[in-house]
Amino acid sequence: MSEQFEQINPPARLLMGPGPINADPRVLRAMSAQLLGQYDPAMTGYMNETMALYRQVFKTENQWTLLIDGTSRAGIESVLVSLIEPGDKVLIPIYGRFGHLLNEIALRCGAEVHTIETEWGAVFTPEQIEEAIIKVRPKLLAIVQGDTSTTMLQPLEELGAICRRYDVLFYSDATASIGGNPFETDAWGLDAVSVGLQKCLGGPSGSAPVTLSARYVDEVRKRHHIEAGIRDRHHAEGKGSMIRSNYFDLPMILDYWGDERLNHHTEATSMLYCARECARILMQEGLEQSIARHRLQGDAMAQGLAAMNLELFGDQTNKMNNIVGVYIPDSVAGEAVRSVMLEDFGIEIGTSFGPLKGKIWRIGTMGYNARKDAVLVTLSALENVLRRMGHKCTAGAGVDAAMAVYSGQ
Template structure:
């Protein structure tokens, strides 16, 4: 093997302004370069306990079981669904984008009876629509996405917890793209389980998934664990089918590893845990509310700039995520060519979309460490330059001026 073909890793500099991942905060990268520890070193287990405490603040919860799943945000989703869903359980999924379909796919792999309701991409559900579906289906679980980056829409959740409690339904949401950039109140909204991802508003690299579980969700998971161990419980429906088929994603075992028992399950990803700890520490140091307001400010400035270029914005703006904007690609413009020029000539990455929106919209993110004025202004300037180069007619400087005006309102 000729090692000259494999030089030291030296990635090109990029400004990641798509729907995620984003550029990690340098302080997070420094934390991740710390020396390794053994998984049962008292210093390591102390850091694990700190992570649990810090993420309770981020999730706005008192839940004891607030911890990390080693794996990307999808690992957190799978751990919760695999551990909570019993074969044959009815689940209801309100689908308003690509990631609602993902929840359906994972639930089907758990052998759930999946029921869906749908709205056109770019819209969200009213609480009444979801309550009507719950009354009709009588599911055991409601599986929701809070912020779906495929459509840039933010589903209101604040009234759903009371509805779920009324009908005895466990309430889960995927907050991968929304947590820490949009309001999410785990306890106040009656959520039983939430999962997230590091590579969006939390400001870190992909690779760990923070989750939180209510006592009700913990009890449901523990009952399945009892069945696995051959212990009969009052609601035990006999049959090996109740076993959780994944060892790695078995939350009963993972809780025993994170709890005082420290029962061996896996070797904790030390560097990733250090990074996740620093993400949460920085969010709480800034103040969760201030961080959410920061995401809103820079999302607003981007929106004003895009509108100043004469570009159409996708979806219902009243229910838009603060941290991702869908921009309709103008007629006569090759969207992929724009993205290529942005990347190659300016070092800026923006996103395309999925399914029915593929090739129709760009998705531009302002989240985490990249929710900053310099990132917004640089992206607007580069996009305006590329579009002008390709023949799109716009008033030069209008986008930048409207973004400046939005920042001036905040400072005034």
């Protein structure tokens, strides 16, 4: 007799960690729409609308703005493996875990990776990056905009012009920050950007929107090869070395999303509906409005935490709007607090990685959860848990401080 399981019925949770967060119910409903055939005009129509919507999200005119089917790091690997030929020089400034991830992926693509590092909780100046570019002369600069491991937001505004000056391609992953912090693909001179849905876009993990400049696409198209099984007419083949991955081969993926509609994978239809709805909701609210909402809710959370006699982590002038790090006070056990918050209050706050493990909690206010009620409920629950566990703070101080931020608007 085979084991039987009940239908899916997750417990009620308010997810105030570094992501995933609670999905917007409209996004979840969009995923329950029935499927379409891959080449149904209705399906290709939705693919084209999704491209148009993400051009707005990324603030770009790039034709090649589409989805990679997988989690956020699928977008990263796709951008890197399609470009990097073994031996290519890549410069990666690392200021947290996701810089290490870019390094890790680029190394596996065969790149000669050069890194510069700063302590967790800080970011780089444009001068530091320019200096490293001059020294390394890389083909590609790869850097994350927001690193949830440290809550930091790396300023990117000036890096595009620097990259152009030295003929360097410029790539950023903005999974943690997009929709909650300013991001300007074209104005900042980015050649490739990848993101995920599970942070400020209010969706589940599982689809990775990317946008690619003409300059980047020209480069990767030099490595264009078509699968034997579908090569049934004259296709131009690139002279570059074969891309090491079929799944992440962007020239082939572009042929699928473009007018050629050449079959590659079978598009993950429900996740496409989901990604489309995430962007549609964001554009209905307005990108500037969404960023302002994340700034307000993030400020309220940070001020509330500080008022509870907690010390905020890292350079507060370069923090993402949508997440705050806070030192775990010596008087309490960090994981015990997280457990009580989850088990008794149904609220998840985040732990941390690497050098910050056991030292800080990370508390997110992002996407659907960048809301006043979510902030106030979290602050009041955390205050109760901390006080019961022996941390000293004034009753109500956290909520009062958050309220002061709201009334200051």
